[in-house]
Amino acid sequence: MNRAGPEYRWLLPSAVVAPELPGDRPEGRAPRRTVRDWVVDTCAFLCAALIGVLAADAMNQASDYPEPLQAIDQLVGALACCAVWLRRRWPVPLAAVLVAVTTVAPVASGALLVALFSLAVHRPLKPAVALVGTAAVASAVLQPVVRPDPHTSLLANAITGTVMVLLSTGWGMLVRARRQLVVALRERAVRAEAEAALRAENAQRLAREAIAREMHDVLAHRLTLLSVHAGALEFRPDAPPAEVARAAGVIRDSAHEALQDLRQIIGVLRSPDEGAEDRPQPTLATLDALVAESREAGMKVTLDSRIGDPDGVPAATGRNAYRIAQEALTNARKHAPGAEVTVTVNGRPGDGLTVEVRNPAPVGDVPKVPGSGQGLIGLTERATLAGGRLEHGRTPGGGFEVRAWLPWPS
Known part of the structure; x- marks a missing residue:
């Protein structure tokens, strides 16, 4: 034996x-x-x-x-x-x-x-x-x-x-x-x-990581807007009333959106029944609204979308592309204020979906904005879990680039 x-x-x-x-x-x-x-x-x-x-x-x-x-x-x-x-x-x-x-x-x-x-x-x-x-x-x-x-x-x-x-x-x-x-x-x-027991523990760990990643991707964008515009009001107390009013409006809207997003995530954590009344998840079709929101916040953003019908992109793929662009715009707003950001979306069924976000080097001093450095790590994990890949790094001119590829079944 x-x-x-x-x-x-x-x-x-x-x-x-x-x-x-x-x-x-x-x-x-x-x-x-x-x-x-x-x-x-x-x-x-x-x-x-x-x-x-x-x-x-x-x-x-x-x-x-x-x-x-x-x-x-x-x-x-x-x-x-x-x-x-x-x-x-x-x-x-x-x-x-x-x-x-x-x-x-x-x-x-x-x-x-x-x-x-x-x-x-x-x-x-x-x-x-x-x-x-x-x-x-x-x-x-x-x-x-x-x-x-x-x-x-x-x-x-x-x-x-x-x-x-x-x-x-x-x-x-x-x-x-x-x-x-x-x-x-x-x-x-x-x-x-x-x-x-191991499978249950692993599922709980993956669920916690997914929730943490989703909270970071959702709230970081809103809170960065709050931080940037609040910092502008602090350092420019003599700004024109119209600019102060616009910054205050952005702060108010961002705080409201952040509360809505936080309420949505907490509702999912409490009970699946509460998730039925949540706001719809973002897709690639809502990328225009994200760019418009960033422009209203004072960013210079150029969107180059070569997707004929964004609604034809699978919901999960579109949502991941949206979150990647959202986090990249948030990082650009924090670390390269005033720089023009270019968002390029390209792809077709069978070849996959490519999302590129580039920004040149910032001009002048960049104010210190606190951050945990977990955003790019979360984006890499999100792309990997979706079956894709994500690369990021400095460009030759001192700027920064985020490039992601996500699968798009034919």
């Missing part, structure tokens, strides 16, 4: 590793007997004694044996029955000894049958059971020759003994197979529970 350790057994196919049973221990070591074990061992002892008594009575009636020989048979039968109590600790040696004893002393036949049954239960088929079982069959054939029964033919005695040996061994093998099946099913159930 394969003795793979328990920490590695689950990695091997069930057809290769047979489950180890509690009784599969080296010779000389046995588990502590339970109440059930005591009951089973007592029944085994009584069965061995009953078969031994019947065999002794048949031998005594079959021929006139001397009294010393009858006494020796009875003593050997009693010792063989008592040896049954050792079948858990030394199953192989006990069965081997009883095979030899039964050849010359039929009164030990009951103990031999019990020992063969126990051997088949507690040891694998090879090599112990096969060797001892073969010897037991040979003993069943030789026994009528050594101790003949005048009332029964030699062939009948040999066939009867062989059938009894095979039945006892086969019954033990059947019990062992059933126990192995129970152990395997129990291990499989434990493994299934562990795998289910």
Whole structure:
């Protein structure tokens, strides 16, 4: 039997590793007997004694044996029955000894049958059971020759003994197979529970990451508008009233939109039923509104969309493209204020959808805007999960470029 350790057994196919049973221990070591074990061992002892008594009575009636020989048979039968109590600790040696004893002393036949049954239960088929079982069959054939029964033919005695040996061994093998099946099913159930727990934990982790990414993509755009325009009001207190009013309007609208987006995400977290009344998710068709909103906030944005029908883009692909453009515009607003940003969208079914956002190097000093640096990481994860890819980096002129490719099934 394969003795793979328990920490590695689950990695091997069930057809290769047979489950180890509690009784599969080296010779000389046995588990502590339970109440059930005591009951089973007592029944085994009584069965061995009953078969031994019947065999002794048949031998005594079959021929006139001397009294010393009858006494020796009875003593050997009693010792063989008592040896049954050792079948858990030394199953192989006990069965081997009883095979030899039964050849010359039929009164030990009951103990031999019990020992063969126990051997088949507690040891694998090879090599112990096969060797001892073969010897037991040979003993069943030789026994009528050594101790003949005048009332029964030699062939009948040999066939009867062989059938009894095979039945006892086969019954033990059947019990062992059933126990192995129970152990395997129990291990499989434990493994299934562990795998289910891991899958649930992984699903929760992915859900948390998706929610965190969505919150960042949604709220970062709105809060950046708040930060930029609030900073402008702080550093330019003497700005014209019209510019102050426009900045205040952008702040108000951005705060309102941020609250709406936050309420939408919290509604999804609370209950799926609340998500039915949420605002529709952005798609590629709403990219024009995003660019217009950025222009109203004071950005210089050029949109070059080469998609004939934005509504024909799959909803998931369009939403990912929208979020990528949204985050790229947010980064450009924070790190390159005043620079003209170019958004290019191109693609067709089968070739995929490409989104490029470029901005040149900013002119003058750039105000420090706090950020976590997780936006581009989240965009890369979003594109990868969608089956696409995202690249970003500095351009030769000191600007910045974000380029993403998303699959668009044909």
